Amino acid sequence: MRFDVTILGSSSATPIFNRNPSAQVLNINERLFLIDCGEGTQQQLLKNGIKAQRINHIFISHLHGDHYLGLVGLLSSLHLYGRIRAMEIFGPPELKEILDIQFKYSQTNLRYPIEFHATQTDRPALIYENPDIRVESFPLEHRIPCTGFRFSEKNRLPKIIREKVEELNIPIDVIPLIKKGADYTDERGIVYNASDLTFAADAPKSYAYCSDTICNWKYIDQIRGVDTLYHEATFMNDMADRAAETFHTTTIQAAEVAKLAGVKQLLLGHFSARYRELEPLQEEARTVFPNSRLALEGQIFVI
Amino acid sequence: MRFDVTILGSSSATPIFNRNPSAQVLNINERLFLIDCGEGTQQQLLKNGIKAQRINHIFISHLHGDHYLGLVGLLSSLHLYGRIRAMEIFGPPELKEILDIQFKYSQTNLRYPIEFHATQTDRPALIYENPDIRVESFPLEHRIPCTGFRFSEKNRLPKIIREKVEELNIPIDVIPLIKKGADYTDERGIVYNASDLTFAADAPKSYAYCSDTICNWKYIDQIRGVDTLYHEATFMNDMADRAAETFHTTTIQAAEVAKLAGVKQLLLGHFSARYRELEPLQEEARTVFPNSRLALEGQIFVI
Numbered sequence: 101m102r103f104d105v106t107i108l109g110s111s112s113a114t115p116i117f118n119r120n121p122s123a124q125v126l127n128i129n130e131r132l133f134l135i136d137c138g139e140g141t142q143q144q145l146l147k148n149g150i151k152a153q154r155i156n157h158i159f160i161s162h163l164h165g166d167h168y169l170g171l172v173g174l175l176s177s178l179h180l181y182g183r184i185r186a187m188e189i190f191g192p193p194e195l196k197e198i199l200d201i202q203f204k205y206s207q208t209n210l211r212y213p214i215e216f217h218a219t220q221t222d223r224p225a226l227i228y229e230n231p232d233i234r235v236e237s238f239p240l241e242h243r244i245p246c247t248g249f250r251f252s253e254k255n256r257l258p259k260i261i262r263e264k265v266e267e268l269n270i271p272i273d274v275i276p277l278i279k280k281g282a283d284y285t286d287e288r289g290i291v292y293n294a295s296d297l298t299f300a301a302d303a304p305k306s307y308a309y310c311s312d313t314i315c316n317w318k319y320i321d322q323i324r325g326v327d328t329l330y331h332e333a334t335f336m337n338d339m340a341d342r343a344a345e346t347f348h349t350t351t352i353q354a355a356e357v358a359k360l361a362g363v364k365q366l367l368l369g370h371f372s373a374r375y376r377e378l379e380p381l382q383e384e385a386r387t388v389f390p391n392s393r394l395a396l397e398g399q400i401f402v403i
Numbered sequence: 404m405r406f407d408v409t410i411l412g413s414s415s416a417t418p419i420f421n422r423n424p425s426a427q428v429l430n431i432n433e434r435l436f437l438i439d440c441g442e443g444t445q446q447q448l449l450k451n452g453i454k455a456q457r458i459n460h461i462f463i464s465h466l467h468g469d470h471y472l473g474l475v476g477l478l479s480s481l482h483l484y485g486r487i488r489a490m491e492i493f494g495p496p497e498l499k500e501i502l503d504i505q506f507k508y509s510q511t512n513l514r515y516p517i518e519f520h521a522t523q524t525d526r527p528a529l530i531y532e533n534p535d536i537r538v539e540s541f542p543l544e545h546r547i548p549c550t551g552f553r554f555s556e557k558n559r560l561p562k563i564i565r566e567k568v569e570e571l572n573i574p575i576d577v578i579p580l581i582k583k584g585a586d587y588t589d590e591r592g593i594v595y596n597a598s599d600l601t602f603a604a605d606a607p608k609s610y611a612y613c614s615d616t617i618c619n620w621k622y623i624d625q626i627r628g629v630d631t632l633y634h635e636a637t638f639m640n641d642m643a644d645r646a647a648e649t650f651h652t653t654t655i656q657a658a659e660v661a662k663l664a665g666v667k668q669l670l671l672g673h674f675s676a677r678y679r680e681l682e683p684l685q686e687e688a689r690t691v692f693p694n695s696r697l698a699l700e701g702q703i704f705v706i
Contacts, residue, residue: 113479114483115446115449121476139442139443139445139446139472139473139476140443140446142418142442143418143423143442143443146418146419163505163508163509164509165475165479166476166479169475169476172468173424173442176468177416177417177418180417181417194508195508198504198505201501202501205495205498205547206467206468206547207546243510244510
């Protein structure tokens with residue numbers, strides 16, 4: 101099952117050095133989930149060859165412009181491109197008001213429905229579920245209400261052993277039942293145990309997104325053990341005071357969070373405009389958590 | 404006196420083929436005026452080496468997203484870059500509400516004041532004046548209220564004849580008075596007529612911006628005789644019905660407007676996403692008005 105994330109923006113509030121504000125597309129089993137939608141996201145989708153029409157779920161962490169200002173443009177373009185399928189949007193309750201007023205004054209009657217789900221910014225919540233995954237939001241601590249998101253695959257069904265299918269001539273429509281644990285009885289009445297016909301699938305994958313937040317450790321339980329953690333790292337360690345003042349995180353703090361939460365891979369982003377070169381941020385994070393990587397525009401990380 | 408326009412966006416509602424939504428910067432005597440501010444304008448300013456901090460006046464034609472969605476991002480970045488000087492914004496009255504609600508929910512208290520001037524969308528109006536220029540807005544006819552803008556230099560003062568200054572030893576502080584028509588009396592009491600010491604300056608320049616509108620001829624008087632006219636040309640002539648339905652203009656209509664208004668140069672823009680190649684639009688316009696040009700990203704047109 102495909103599970104990867106494409107980075108569309110790596111900058112913090114003021115875009116510079118060809119960096120774009122926050123936006124990422126998570127592809128889970130060919131379903132696309134957009135996380136944050138900074139200004140220019142629709143152009144970034146085009147540039148990265150991602151069809152915006154394939155996105156059916158958008159998650160907005162908070163209402164600072166660099167995390168949502170591309171949303172009205174994206175939704176308007178989807179309307180003009182003839183979309184009719186509903187778009188589910190998850191974000192702070194006030195986002196609805198911001199969308200409504202802009203569609204009202206532009207006299208845009210979207211051809212497709214928006215299903216708006218207000219996020220809880222004071223406690224963790226299960227906000228979305230489909231047969232493959234579960235998405236939970238959890239509070240971060242920023243200057244305004246803000247949530248992180250965790251995308252977790254459900255336990256995968258065991259896989260069928262191909263050779264057994266051929267050997268026993270198992271009909272194709274029975275295979276899903278066997279995967280779910282049903283025994284198989286062949287034409288002669290011989291019973292085969294499901295566990296003898298299958299092998300365990302890969303462990304379910306998970307991805308967590310934390311931007312923007314002061315490093316308060318309170319959200320560690322929500323991100324514990326994820327395969328890949330995206331965490332903002334706006335500043336380097338020598339700017340720790342500035343990070344605290346502005347409710348942001350440093351490279352070292354992000355790496356400590358990754359270590360403490362026992363994740364496998366750390367993606368760093370939301371870089372301050374003060375850094376033209378980003379390698380030093382990666383190097384600094386790696387002193388604490390070696391598998392730290394810069395999440396730069398256009399990169400795809402397999403989870 | 405410098406008078407030119409830099410194009411930041413040439414696309415209509417759905418940005419594609421690396422084209423950006425509407426935005427232009429007019430430089431008149433080193434004062435920068437931003438006209439429309441589609442999504443990504445702050446990035447386009449950076450890309451074109453234009454310091455956003457130098458902009459003190461922004462003019463928004465109407466509230467379709469492709470003409471204003473970059474405004475909150477731009478204003479927020481100016482705040483983060485430490486701006487304290489006021490920003491004057493001219494646009495439809497509802498724009499104020501759209502800005503206010505977004506600054507409210509992002510808890511952004513701008514360090515600089517915004518002086519908002521609501522445009523009249525039902526009649527022409529003088530909306531701004533400084534010692535060099537006058538700016539008028541005038542109604543266009545689009546699906547929602549929309550105005551065009553005309554930037555007109557005031558009559559320039561005559562220029563002093565350098566040789567006379569040297570010959571008669573005219574003190575430097577007297578020159579501005581002579582330019583304004585005062586006669587000059589030298590040390591011996593000889594009177595020289597101002598008109599003998601000066602020559603006429605270049606004719607004042609003017610620029611008009613028309614986007615978006617159906618071609619209804621009602622605004623011809625407002626743009627008559629401008630040196631350069633920017634006019635939307637969303638569609639080619641074979642799409643005239645579609646243009647009328649969507650309250651847009653074709654290449655041929657834009658060229659006819661330019662001809663009828665007696666302008667010197669026509670800039671075409673706001674191109675539909677259906678056109679990958681734009682040369683045919685220019686060629687078509689030139690069959691009616693030869694001095695028609697495509698107004699593409701990054702180009703600077705001297706007026």
